[in-house]
Amino acid sequence: MTTIGILGGTGPAGRGVAARLANAGCDVVLGSRDSRRANEVAGNLLPRGPGTVSGATNEDAALSTIIIVATPWDSAVATVRSLKSQLVGKTVISKVNALAREGRELVPLYPARGSIAAQITFALPESRVVGAFHHLPAATMEDQDSDLDADVVIFSDHEEDRRLVAEFVNRIEGLRAVIAGSMSLASSIEAFTAVCKSINIRYKSHSYVKLRG
């Protein structure tokens, strides 16, 4: 059985993707530094589909088949590094964006190696890292009454893994996977989140990316 573990899954970004994946029939393990907190958050999610959401420590969530990293950017690398052995041979999805708030805007930060996904790749040489879900507003994902019609831009150096992630994304109602290309696109894709979020602050909206044509 394919389970999806989310590291830092108790935050808005983890909760939103967990609810939608469970609606699509996946069994999701929300990871946390505190399993009690994870259980409480998981218990409140109430997915509407055939899948399940349970709570666990990040260590236990990392035993899942596919892993999503949803911690703040400045703790993502330390978190995955501490779970390196559990993540060997696995698909690890980063949805992490390095952003800083400046007034009414969010601006992209440029971490060493250009992106957080590249940093995670360096920290996990025996895992296969894929980037996805960067541009989706957590509030819309978590609100299961919100209709989605969004594209999820996916990148990785591993063709099979980006196809696997695309298949999961396409199972979620209202999302369409778009494979952009390799890890060399990571910095642009992560940085573009700053544009999306700044637009959302300015217009008090939860807009998302939809590519046409």
Ligand SMILES: NC(=O)c1ccc[n+]([C@@H]2O[C@H](COP(=O)([O-])OP(=O)(O)OC[C@H]3O[C@@H](n4cnc5c(N)ncnc54)[C@H](OP(=O)(O)O)[C@@H]3O)[C@@H](O)[C@H]2O)c1
């Ligand atoms: N929010 C959005 O709309 C959105 C959309 C797309 C992508 N993202 C990305 O998704 C990631 C998570 O976003 P978020 O808004 O959910 O963030 P968040 O609420 O600040 O953090 C998510 C979870 O990470 C854990 N965490 C916090 N500090 C940590 C630390 N020092 N070490 C390890 N774990 C820590 C916490 O879980 P525990 O306390 O339970 O361990 C927290 O609930 C970010 O990188 C963000 O850029 C966010």
